[in-house]
Amino acid sequence: MPELPEVEVVRAGMQRHFAGARITDIDIRALRSVRRHLDGPQGFSAALADQRVVSFERRGKFIWALLDDPNTALVVHLGMSGQVLAQRSLQNLPVHARVILSLKPAPHMVFSDQRMFGGMHVDALIESAGRLVPQSMAHIAADPFEPVFDVVAVAARMRRSNSAVKSVLLNQQVVSGIGNIYADEALWRAKLDWARPASNVSLAKLQELLDAAKQVMGEALAAGGTSFDSMYVNVNGSGGYFSRSLNAYGREGEPCPRCGGAIIREKFENRSAFRCTRCQRRQTAPL
């Protein structure tokens, strides 16, 4: 499941393969993959035809390409299963190829997405959280790697919520880029039970949690940035290059690498949460 580090690897690959090239053809194979484009598929194609992709930007899990037209951008979101491939030939397309942009002089940009939670659309640019971003993602907060990210302010904002601290950490309107895997890893590093109300966690501990999230994503990025083929802009959530260093996520029934306690899996908002029952102990109700 692509979270910030995986998305950044894709962005960097796109920058390397496609930046500066001109879009010569647009092939939409799945209407669902362009559903976020408000003008419909024809409008999507019209907005991109003959445009040059100038550079590739990212905030959190969103990628966008700046175009010749300074007022619009091509937004790419990978969702759960999205990949972007650079292919010289249109033969041997992946089974789930959904949108293909042909570029000159560059490989074809193939957007592949098994589950179609992701997609592409063209959008107007507006100012938000210190940057020019596509309008449709103006509500997305800065991610921990942006210069504008203010860890003290974000921790303070988290503390104002009564929701489970994991829920707030996953809220892309508070801090972006963190998904289920890195949330559990950050909580493990900070020795926090995911279910604790954020309002019940100290400001210092919330800062520690945000620092841990940045650290674990930074390490994944360092490991992933060197490990993919030059022609294949890869995203692989489950079996990929970053799963080997996980301490809590997916380790149900294993001993905690830090204290030897038991890692358990619990239900959380219709998904999973992993924690150590010893060093991420659940507090008994106060008073």
Next chain:
DNA sequence: AAGATCGCCTGCAGGC
């Protein structure tokens, strides 16, 4: 009005 829940979507693993 913040916070919780739902629906989207496909492939695969496991149980019977």
Next chain:
DNA sequence: TGCCTGCAGGCGATCT
């Protein structure tokens, strides 16, 4: 063998 259920989870929409 084949059917069924659950699971994976990002994110916007829709409820309370």
